[in-house]
Amino acid sequence: xxxxxxxxxxxxxxxxxxxxxxxxxxxxFWASWCAPCKAISPVIDALAEEYxxxxxxxxxxxxxxxxxxxxxxxxxxxxxxxxKDGQLVDQLVGAVPKNQLESLIQKAL
Numbered sequence: 001x002x003x004x005x006x007x008x009x010x011x012x013x014x015x016x017x018x019x020x021x022x023x024x025x026x027x028x029f030w031a032s033w034c035a036p037c038k039a040i041s042p043v044i045d046a047l048a049e050e051y052x053x054x055x056x057x058x059x060x061x062x063x064x065x066x067x068x069x070x071x072x073x074x075x076x077x078x079x080x081x082x083x084k085d086g087q088l089v090d091q092l093v094g095a096v097p098k099n100q101l102e103s104l105i106q107k108a109l
Contacts, residue, residue, distance in 0.1 A: 003045035007058040011065040017058060019086045024108035025056040029079040031063050036095035037078045043098045055105055084108045
């Protein structure tokens with residue numbers, strides 16, 4: 001079950017939700033046909049619950065919004081990009097374990 005703490009972003013609201021965010025944002029670039037994306041989804045939801053208020057967790061469907069992934073050089077999914085103060089600070093590609101994602105998040109806190 002998807003967490004209600006995960007924000008769904010698109011090309012249209014990426015600037016407002018991610019770039020202008022007052023707290024760091026971890027964006028999961030995914031697609032419905034991507035098996036590794038589905039595999040990592042429960043981890044993303046759990047992180048959204050655990051880090052709510054400290055970091056924003058967002059998901060962007062690359063099939064519905066192609067401009068943003070292209071702008072940030074996303075070539076493979078799942079791609080997890082970490083933004084802080086409107087800047088891309090780090091990224092991971094692939095269905096990585098939860099502890100690796102937590103290490104990524106800690107860089108922004």
